[in-house]
Amino acid sequence: MVFASWIGFKRLDPAKKIPIIIITGTEDVKLKQRAASCGAVAFFYKPINHDDLLKVIRATLGGSDKPA
16 A cells, blocks of 8 residues: 555645545555554455445445444
């Protein structure tokens, strides 16, 4: 994952409100911690539980489900 690009992108004023959901095949606790510190709203390891992903997407977009 290219955190430097992500951090640079999030510094742009219009991008500050764009939620980031990470989906990765790498089970790395440090990666998850780094993503959280950079502002990720959710982090999923593959294989993805699609119901959980949809709940996070709906909650992030202002739906009725709350993030897990």
